[in-house]
Amino acid sequence: TAQRKLEVAEKLLQRLQHMGLRRREILLDPLVFPAASGDPKFAGAAAETIRGLRLLKQAFPDCLTVLGISNVSFGLPKAAREVLNAVFLHACVEAGLDAAIVNTEQLVRFASLDGGEVRLAEAVLFEGSQAAVESFVARYRNRPERGREDELAKLPADQRLRQMVVEGQRTGLEATLDELLRSMEPLEIINGPLMAGMDEVGRLFGAGKLIVAEVLLSAEVMQKAVDYLRPHLKGQDSENRGAILLATVRGDVHDIGKNLVGIIFATNGFRVVDLGVQCPSEKLIAAWREHRTELIGLSGLLVRSAHQMAATAADLTAAGITPPLLVGGAALSGAFVREHIAPVYGGEVRYAAHAMEGLALAQEILARKRPPATPARPQETPQEALKPSAGESEEATAAKATEEPEQSGNEPPVVLPAGRKPQKPREIPAPPDLARHILRHLPLDEIFAYLNHQMLLGKHLGLKGSVARLLEASDVKAKQLVRRVQALQDAAVTRGWLAPKAVYRFVRASSRGNEIILWDADGQLLAVLPFRRQSRPPHLCAADWVSPNLEDQDNVALFVVTAGEGVRQQAEAMRREGRFLDSIALEALALETAEATAEWLHQRLRALWGFPDPPELTMAERFRARYRGIRLSFGYPACPDLAPQAELFRLLQPEEIGVRLTEEYMMEPEASVSAVVFHHPEARYYA
Ligand code: B12
Structure with a gap:
């Protein structure tokens, strides 16, 4: 039963943890028994496995789960096994299965099954009655099996190859190329079916039917095929477009x-x-x-x-x-x-x-x-x-480069309409100190919790729509991408590819027009930072969120964070190996880890100021800045000039955490973020 599986897992975990294993290094296998063997003691066992999976994921969310799938269909005709395996795998993934041991060549795609066959298969899995098994078997008794590869195998080799590129399908690639090499020149294969496949990928992407991540998988198949053909090219140039x-x-x-x-x-x-x-x-x-x-x-x-x-x-x-x-x-x-x-x-x-x-x-x-x-x-x-x-x-x-800053800090301030000035906060929070702090060993595991998956999977890898909603609905594409990214995260942790670091300090501040003036503890001027004022109502300007009176002891925080540059080499190696999706996903992970580190540090700064986030604040709310204050980065619409990055660098010296400024005020490594943090309750982003 599901309950018994949970009890066994609890005992196992205790022992394994005692031996020094961490939870995320453990894969729990809830096991599955044949669902249609006719043995009454196994009737309903598949349903118990799925319930067990759910219980395990709820009880031990840090652990992974794994399952050998095909045991569930033991004893059935081959064509029936492919269908039952696919339906069972789909149900397990929905229940939270992280890894499956499965022969992908003997698996039909769940999406290609019709509603009738899914219902018959589900009756076997969830009811397990003899009648359910019989009607299921009757449907497949005389049917040949039909894995995706078998469907492809029916196509002539050139069409099959084209389709393999379109679907990002690698199984059987070399055999198909060998078959084609008997009647075609290698260059003809490249310029013919392979390019035709990539052209179709371009067309499908343009029509919104493929996402960036899928295009990269097709590119991987293309690269693998060209690599395989290269020794046959005999000096001919394979790239001729x-x-x-x-x-x-x-x-x-x-x-x-x-x-x-x-x-x-x-x-x-x-x-x-x-x-x-x-x-x-x-x-x-x-x-x-x-x-x-x-x-x-x-x-x-x-x-x-x-x-x-x-x-x-x-x-x-x-x-x-x-x-x-x-x-x-x-x-x-x-x-x-x-x-x-x-x-x-x-x-x-x-x-x-x-x-x-x-x-x-x-x-x-x-x-x-x-x-x-x-x-x-x-x-x-x-x-x-x-x-x-x-x-x-x-x-x-x-919204882009054509837009000149409306007004820089050097221009005379726009006169604000009466009543628009922000209220002075009832109490100006005091920072714990005015020292510069360097955080060299940030907890990567903890920072990953601040990763914005919408940015990572949506913006960078091209997933369309709300990632949270897709995951809730167990969208297969979204789940596959999350798993790929998760594997990269795990590798980044164990192999030290990412090493987030930060430098921050609180600084005394006062405002003058559109500028914020920074002072040291002794009242010596440190720097002047310009901000843009909106030329249209409500004429917002970040400087208004800092008190004009030095006696108010107002202050802001400054920081630079970085995810380090460990991934660059790794991503390059992956590109050389033709692992294009992993390579781009890893680079994107590094960039979003920099942003996650900024989010993590910003939360910490709010706590240090004495107004920690309420415990009920969700991460989604945090990404929408539903907390007190904001952080502005030079280059953003509120402070479009990047030159003050030099002032920030002078005050923070982030070179000590490995971040340098280029001649165009960009930070090297690429995965870095700088910011000025405001505590004012009315502070908000503006353009
Ligand atoms: C994600 C992001 C980040 C990430 C990653 C940045 C990155 N390297 O991609 C992080 C968090 C690190 C970041 C940091 C910063 N960012 Co930023 N960031 C963005 C954001 C939201 C998306 C960028 C993106 O899509 N990157 C993914 C890559 C793959 O996309 P891409 O470069 O555009 O490339 C695609 C196409 O443009 C095209 N393409 C690109 N090059 C070429 C070349 C050819 C030949 C062809 C055919 C096509 C092509 O094809 C690519 C793939 O399809 C944009 C806003 C936006 N919505 O665009 C702001 C944005 C670019 N960032 C901005 C700023 C200001 C910064 C910072 C300076 C802030 C700061 N002070 O810390 C830093 C700079 C980092 C540094 N190292 O100095 C500003 C830039 C405006 C400006 N004033 O210059 C933007 C526009 C936000 C804004 N509206 O203010 N940022």
């Missing part, structure tokens, strides 16, 4: 966006020359002269990088280098590209909102331009270069 020089611009350490683009282009037949991050124009010019690629791709995270792209474009033009230029990055917009980059570049410039759009643009450009571009000026009209990119919304355009 064009070549691209890829770089993140000067002063910018943003890697993940460029890497994603690199993977997508490389697995779609492009030769990618990756020049890395912080790439100055001179390096790009020298590399282009060496490689003469048909395209150049520039990436960058921040608004400053968008300006740096314009400068780079002008430098390339001055050097007579004008192949079509693809540009992308979070703070870039089509409008900025049209207004600031296209006019200074001698060739065509196209903005790509995401990597797949960049690929489509590259293919479109090269289809128009073949044979390959020469160093001479391209012939297209300026109008062509100014075309807005597909999928670029007005809203996205308005």
Whole structure:
């Protein structure tokens, strides 16, 4: 029974923990007995296993669960086993199963079963009566089994290969390639079924039917196939769709966006020359002269990088280098590209909102331009270069690099309408001290609890909709991604890939107009930080949340946190091995760990100020800043100028935790966050 399974697990855990094992290192197996063997003592046993799984997950949420699946269908015809295994596995995953031992080649996809067969299988699992078993068996007695691979196996080899790429399916890949090699040249296979598969992946992504994570899995199959074919290529060039020089611009350490683009282009037949991050124009010019690629791709995270792209474009033009230029990055917009980059570049410039759009643009450009571009000026009209990119919304355009700060701290303050000034807090909280604190060994396990899965799985890996709701509804894609990320988290803990660190200090502060003035304990001026005031009502400005009177002993907190740079090497190694999804997921995990560390530290600072979060505050509420005060980061709309990062660095010296500032005020490593923390109860984010 389920209860008995729980009791046994309790005893086991006690013993294992006594031996020094931690709970998250333990996998509990609740075991399953054959559900349709005809032995009455096992009737309903599968249902007990599922109930047992739930009890185990409730009682020991830190432990993992594992189960050998196919025992449940022992004694049934093969076709029936595949169906019963699939239905049972689905029910177990819904009950919280973390790992399954299962022959994936003898498993049909749950989603491909019709309602009738699911009901018949469930009757066997949950009722276990002889009648239920008989009707189930009757349906499959004379049916051949039909695993996904079998369905694929029925297709001619070229169509099968194309479909394997589309589905990210690797089983049988080598056999299929061997079969094709008997009648096709390796290059024909690459340019034929494999590329056709990737083209279909692009089409499905464009139609919203595949997410980034799935595209990466398809890319993995593509890479594996090309690697397998490479020895047969006999010197022929396997990448023949064009070549691209890829770089993140000067002063910018943003890697993940460029890497994603690199993977997508490389697995779609492009030769990618990756020049890395912080790439100055001179390096790009020298590399282009060496490689003469048909395209150049520039990436960058921040608004400053968008300006740096314009400068780079002008430098390339001055050097007579004008192949079509693809540009992308979070703070870039089509409008900025049209207004600031296209006019200074001698060739065509196209903005790509995401990597797949960049690929489509590259293919479109090269289809128009073949044979390959020469160093001479391209012939297209300026109008062509100014075309807005597909999928670029007005809203996205308005929020990005085109937007100049409305008003910086140096301008005269806007006069506030009467009554809009924030109330002085009844009591200004006193910080415990004004010393600089360095936290070098932060508890990674604890910080992972502050990970924002919406950002990680939604923003970075492309899952659509509310991640929390998808998980609640046991969405298979969401659960698979969570498990993959969880495995990376575990590896990050045990192998020390991530090492979050922080430096913070509370500082005396007063305000003057749109500025916050920082003072040391002796009343010596430390720094002046500018903030933007809204030019429209309610004319918010962060400076208003700090008292103008020095005697009020008001204060703010400053911090820099980082997740360290341990993952960069690891992610690169994974990319080399063709583990594209893991590589991007790991980089994304590092970035979101930096943000999680900021959230964790911010909570700690509130407690140190004397107003800890109420215990009932949920993590989802915390992500929506439903606590007292806010943290603003330079570069955000309330303080768009990044130059004050230098002041923050002077006061915090985060170099001691391994964080450096680039010439464009970006922090290296990439997975770092800085902030000014306000305690004022009325403080809120504004743009
Ligand atoms: C997640 C995030 C973070 C994460 C990770 C950052 C990262 N490296 O991606 C963390 C928490 C670390 C972070 C930190 C900071 N961030 Co931030 N961040 C974001 C956020 C929410 C999403 C960025 C994102 O999607 N990254 C994932 C990658 C994969 O996306 P991507 O680079 O855009 O790449 C895709 C496309 O753009 C395109 N692409 C990119 N390059 C190229 C190139 C080519 C050739 C092609 C074809 C396509 C292409 O394809 C890629 C994949 O599809 C944005 C806001 C937003 N909604 O966009 C703010 C944002 C970029 N951050 C911002 C700021 C200010 C910062 C900080 C400076 C704050 C601070 N003071 O601490 C720091 C800087 C970090 C540092 N090292 O210095 C600002 C930048 C504005 C500005 N003034 O410059 C933004 C716009 C938020 C805002 N509205 O204020 N941030």
